[in-house]
Amino acid sequence: MREPEPSGREDAAPAGRAWQTSVALHGAGTDIAQARHLAADFLARGQAERGLRVSRRGLDLTQLVVSELVTNVCKYAPGPALMNLRIDGDVVEVTVWDSDPVLPVARGADADRVGRHGLEIVMAVAQGFEARLERCGKSVTARIALTDDPAGTHQGDPH
Template structure:
C-alpha cells in the first residue's frame, strides 16, 4: 500500500481557496491492506486536527475507520485487482472514496434478521451523511461523507444525500 498527500489546486471551493486536505493510497495484495487503510484514516484525521486545527471528534474518527473498513473489505473481496482509497476534507466532513475495478454498483439488501454477513453497505449508509456510487470507465467509485463533529445537523453545508448514480 502506497500513500501520500496530494495537494489540490488553489481556489477549491471546499477549502476557501487554500490547498485541499487529502491523502490517497493504492490498495493491493491481501486483506492486510484493510488495517493499513484504517491506520491511514487515523494518521490523516489526527493530522487534520493537530496540524490544521479542524475539529475531529472521536466519533468521526471511529465512524470514518468503520466506513473505510467496510468499503475496502468489499473492494478486496469482490473486485479483482487493485483499489484506490482517497480521504479528503470537504467543508465540515471527511469524504471517503474507494475506487475498484468491478463496474457493478452495490445495492443494500433488505433486512433479514437471520442473515450472517453482507451488512457492510447497510452500515455505511447508516453512519454516513452522504453516499454515492458511480460507474467509471473502468470499475466504480464509491464516496461516503462523514461529519467531523458530533452534531452534523448544526452545519448547513452537510446534506443527508444518499443517492446512487
Template sequence: MTKPVPLSEDGTAPEERAIQTTAALEGDGADIAQARHLAARFLARVQAEQGLPVSRRAVDLTQLVVSELVTNARKYAPGPVLLDLRIVDGMVEVKVWDSEPVLPVARAADAGRVGQHGLEIVMAVAQGFEVRRGPVGKRITVRIALLDDPGGAVAGRNSL
C-alpha cells in the same frame, strides 16, 4: 492593482486546495488494516496541522466505513483499490475506487442473515452516500461529519 494568486499544478489557489491523502491498495492481506490506520492518521493530521476539530465518533465511523468499503472492494473486485480521504465542508469524504463495474445494492434488513451487512452499516452512519460507475469500475463516495451535533442528534443521510 491586485496581485495574482499563484496557482498550483491543478489550477487551484492554495486556500482552495483540499486537505487530502490518497493510497493505492494492492490486494494483500494487510489492506484493510492499512486503510483503517491511514484514515486515523489522516484525521489526526487534520487536527494537528490544520487545527480542525474532529470528534472521536468521526474517527471511529471513518475507520468503520473505510474498513467496510475496502473489504467489499477486495472481496468483489479484482485488482488494486484506490482510497482517497479529503476534508470538504466540515466532513471527511471517503472515496473508494475499484475495478468492478457492478454497482452495490444494500440488501433488505434481515436479522437472521449472517454477514453481508457492510453497505447497510455504511449507509446508516453516513451523512452522504453516492455510487458512480466509471470508465473502469466504480467509485463509492461517503461523507461523515467531523463534529457531533451539539444536541447529540446524529444527522441523517443525504445524497451527495
C-alpha cells in the same frame, strides 16, 4: 502482498480549505487495517496541522466506513483499487475506486443473514452515499461528519 502506500497526492491547500490524500490498495487482507490506520493518521494530521475538529464519533465512524468499503473491495473486486480521503469543512469524504463495473446494492434487513451488512452499515452512518460507474470500474463515496457537538469534540491524538 505489498502494503498500501500513500500516493503522494496529498493536497497542500491552506487551512480551512479542502485537502486530500490517496492510497493504492493491493487486494490483500492487510489493506483493511492499513487503510483504517491511514484514515486515523490523516485526521490526526488535520488536527495537528490545520486545527481540524474531529470528535471521537467522527473518527470512529470514519474508520468504520473505511473498513467496510475496503473490505468490500478486497472481497468482491479483484484487481487494483484506490482509496481517497478528502476533507472539506467538517466532512470527510471516503471514496474507494475499483476496477469491477458492478455497482454495490444494499440488501434488505435480515437478522438471520450472516455477513454482507457492510453497505447497510455505511449507508446508515454516512451523511451521504454515492456509487457510480466510472470510465473503468466504479467508485463508492461516503461522507461522514467529523464533529457532532462541541462538548464531544476530541482534540487529542485520535489513536
